[in-house]
Amino acid sequence: MSGPTGSGAGTAAGGPVASPGDGVAGPQSGVPAGLDPASTETPPVEVVVVTGLSGAGKNSAGRVLEDLGWYVVDNLPPALLLPMVELGARGDVRRFAAVVDVRSRAFSSDLQEAIRVLRGAGHHPRVVYVHARDEVLVRRYESNRREHPLQGSGRLIDGITAERELLTGIAGEADLWVDTSDLNVHQLRATLENAFAREGRTPPLTATVLSFGFKYGLPLDADLVVDARFLPNPHWLPELRPHTGQDPDVRDYVLGQEDAGPFLDRYTDVLRLLVPGYRREGKRYLTLAVGCTGGKHRSVAIAEEFARRLRAEGIDAVARHRDLGRE
Structure with a gap:
């Protein structure tokens, strides 16, 4: 399992950058094809929100979903969840995934509210919470020689502890918990494929x-x-x-x-x-x-x-x- 690296969708200048999964179109810039600016009705969309501890493998999970045909956006602020989902829905996106974490600052309560708003709008959000044991996260960060986003001037373990506390609320509402402590990338892929592959089938080779x-x-x-x-x-x-x-x-x-x-x-x-x-x-x-x-x-x-x-x-x-x- 890799440490905290950018996902296949990528991040630029701290903002969200979208990348469509194979064979799935989505809005990349401007107005997507088929979007009627005057329309206010949008069809329901399957939404997966991937969140959890930094270094636990959220970006790896996002890449798996992208390979499964989901339109994936990395580092999306919670306030933009509904606008992005509805923008895609008015085009041709029916399976939308967002990786949301502490890079999106003040996101915990905002994310919970954003998910409630999505449900109220008729969409179908599910939350995947990715986590790992403290010693595993420390080892991953040390191997990548990067600081935890909440570490500040303190120790690495202080940043991990602060993030766990920040995530308590959304962790309790997650639909799927994935502990990557003892998983390799192939086992993580198999776990998510079992949960999210179309009609429960593994995508073909x-x-x-x-x-x-x-x-x-x-x-x-x-x-x-x-x-x-x-x-x-x-x-x-x-x-x-x-x-x-x-x-x-x-x-x-x-x-x-x-x-x-x-x-x-x-x-x-x-x-x-x-x-x-x-x-x-x-x-x-x-x-x-x-x-x-x-x-x-x-x-x-x-x-x-x-x-x-x-x-x-x-x-x-x-x-x-x-x-x-x-x-």
């Missing part, structure tokens, strides 16, 4: 199968790299050279090689073994890179076939071709 040419360099974001250069190269066949691995004649030539089928079968078995482990460890995006010399024939055909096989396994997979057209 998304796979990108990326073809590339070794002569242009390895993809830096690859999790796994497959070398297709052991197959005969269609480049040396004049009738295939102008075509690509997306064309039926090249695809049939590459996949029709004696070694192609066993290679694809065995590596698909490897992926079947790896994917559950990736999911357990909280990995949501997988990049499988398939390379050949120029990234035009063999790697393209093999990448397309891997993507097809992954989709048949129930994985959201897409084939992309980094170097196609460079020759």
Whole structure:
């Protein structure tokens, strides 16, 4: 578990900075698309307020919610909760999360009132309270060499104690307590996924199968790299050279090689073994890179076939071709 660091949403000049989760749109600047300034009616929104002790992992929790498709705002003053929720609701935000803590000064009673106002407006707020034991918080702060926001000129433990007292009211109203003292980031993710994943399901693993040419360099974001250069190269066949691995004649030539089928079968078995482990460890995006010399024939055909096989396994997979057209 990391110490008190900025969340994926980020903070600038002490104010809130919003960042939308994957596939979820939200207001970033100005007026969001679809917002009717004259409208006063807003649909109900699911709202999660993440609060708790500094250094306990609130920002990590915010990043998990963002990965689950929530629109996340970090360091949001309680007074802005309802305006931000309703601004998003009048656009297309239906799942809104805010990380609120002592950086938002004088927030405890204000936050409790802001949550009551949200409920009164017809929204559905839930509070996640993230905490940890004192000795764990001290160790995290010391490893990051940062001061507690309430420490002032006193000791670190004084700041932690003051924050616990400040949070007493909201802690008692929390819908979910998460003690991160003995959790790693993957266990924290699993805890929040169980509580907030859509329809109670863990979000799917998304796979990108990326073809590339070794002569242009390895993809830096690859999790796994497959070398297709052991197959005969269609480049040396004049009738295939102008075509690509997306064309039926090249695809049939590459996949029709004696070694192609066993290679694809065995590596698909490897992926079947790896994917559950990736999911357990909280990995949501997988990049499988398939390379050949120029990234035009063999790697393209093999990448397309891997993507097809992954989709048949129930994985959201897409084939992309980094170097196609460079020759």
